[in-house]
Amino acid sequence: MVREWDPRTAPAAEIESFLDAINSVLAADLPEDPLWENGMLREYLCEVMPGERRISWVAQEQPSVDGQPGAILGHVHVLLLGDIGVLEVLVRPAVRRSGLGRKLISTAARRTYQEGFRSIGVEVIGDTPAVGFYETLGFDREYVETRSVLRLSTVDWTALGDMAQGIAAGYRLEFCPGGPPEELIDAYARAKAEVRDVDGGDLELRPSSYDPQRLRDSLGCLHRRGMKPYIVLAIEEKTGEVAGLTEVVVPAQHPTRADQYDTIVGQEHRGYGIDRAMKARMLFELRTAEPKLSEVQTWNAQANEPMRAVNTELGFQADREWYEYGADVAELVHRLDATG
Numbered sequence: 451m452v453r454e455w456d457p458r459t460a461p462a463a464e465i466e467s468f469l470d471a472i473n474s475v476l477a478a479d480l481p482e483d484p485l486w487e488n489g490m491l492r493e494y495l496c497e498v499m500p501g502e503r504r505i506s507w508v509a510q511e512q513p514s515v516d517g518q519p520g521a522i523l524g525h526v527h528v529l530l531l532g533d534i535g536v537l538e539v540l541v542r543p544a545v546r547r548s549g550l551g552r553k554l555i556s557t558a559a560r561r562t563y564q565e566g567f568r569s570i571g572v573e574v575i576g577d578t579p580a581v582g583f584y585e586t587l588g589f590d591r592e593y594v595e596t597r598s599v600l601r602l603s604t605v606d607w608t609a610l611g612d613m614a615q616g617i618a619a620g621y622r623l624e625f626c627p628g629g630p631p632e633e634l635i636d637a638y639a640r641a642k643a644e645v646r647d648v649d650g651g652d653l654e655l656r657p658s659s660y661d662p663q664r665l666r667d668s669l670g671c672l673h674r675r676g677m678k679p680y681i682v683l684a685i686e687e688k689t690g691e692v693a694g695l696t697e698v699v700v701p702a703q704h705p706t707r708a709d710q711y712d713t714i715v716g717q718e719h720r721g722y723g724i725d726r727a728m729k730a731r732m733l734f735e736l737r738t739a740e741p742k743l744s745e746v747q748t749w750n751a752q753a754n755e756p757m758r759a760v761n762t763e764l765g766f767q768a769d770r771e772w773y774e775y776g777a778d779v780a781e782l783v784h785r786l787d788a789t790g
């Protein structure tokens with residue numbers, strides 16, 4: 451019933467059935483989230499960064515008598531990156547609690563083990579059945595973030611205009627739709643690397659790029675997956691250095707809700723209103739560039755008080771907790787074998 455699935459060559463009807471499955475999951479588990487549409491969904495499911503691999507499986511009903519492929523009931527993939535496999539699984543609500551989720555994880559975990567990976571991670575959305583599911587399978591909760599959502603209809607654009615102007619003298623903002631210009635790629639990657647060294651971070655289940663080539667690859671991968679990046683940079687005028695950056699991605703799969711990715715302000719540039727000004731400017735630019743957009747979502751570590759305070763000022767409202775769970779692959783495979 452579970453078979454390996456290559457979204458690159460899958461019939462269009464299967465991509466549509468995957469879309470229907472993910473939307474049934476969203477309607478059940480995240481009813482406030484926008485449903486997905488088939489904007490570059492095939493590319494979203496198959497494109498990866500150089501050096502990474504994504505292996506997918508589906509659980510599918512039998513084909514109909516007239517040869518139409520059966521509906522996709524469940525799906526799992528593992529993204530093999532660095533030294534970790536990152537899982538994503540979904541099972542249609544109508545067929546849950548019959549062991550399908552467990553079967554999908556077991557298939558992906560076994561393969562991850564065979565591929566020589568030792569640890570496996572997964573993003574789990576708070577207040578959904580996935581929490582009980584992964585805890586039953588023996589995963590450990592390793593990191594907690596809060597997702598917040600900003601509804602553009604609630605934004606006070608006059609106040610936001612003041613925030614966008616409220617940056618200290620000696621800095622200027624630049625809006626870069628599509629990604630940073632080639633001449634700023636090195637400075638951009640340096641800014642990200644510096645903050646990573648100082649601030650540490652999560653388990654890095656989401657891609658982030660700290661060297662220039664990886665950054666180019668990462669931007670290329672986003673574009674191929676139908677995820678349009680927008681960047682606002684703060685430039686220190688006397689040095690030309692990137693003092694800060696904020697990244698938002700508008701995915702073709704849910705173009706009404708954008709994802710706020712990294713926001714970074716270099717250590718020596720903190721305290722000058724850069725974070726607030728960059729994010730405010732970004733919202734202005736998005737309003738023009740993306741007329742379909744109605745919301746922006748972002749994830750913050752609970753310890754990151756300063757950034758959460760700025761987000762609250764902009765109008766973001768905490769929505770739900772978001773976790774990273776992890777497991778040792780060999781132990782997971784043993785456990786799944788032992789418990790049938």
Ligand SMILES: CC(C)(COP(=O)(O)OP(=O)(O)OC[C@H]1O[C@@H](n2cnc3c(N)ncnc32)[C@H](O)[C@@H]1OP(=O)(O)O)[C@@H](O)C(=O)NCCC(=O)NCCS
Nearest residue numbers: 475539540541546547548549550551552579580582583586
């Ligand atoms: C998590 C998920 C994959 C589980 O699928 P499933 O087919 O119902 O899982 P299983 O039947 O294999 O459950 C295995 C065990 O996990 C545990 N479990 C599963 N759902 C649970 C729940 N709602 N609460 C508590 N424990 C749960 C149980 O111990 C279960 O065994 P049992 O039914 O014998 O008690 C499914 O709920 C799902 O697709 N959730 C959405 C995933 C998601 O968030 N995706 C990202 C957003 S699109």
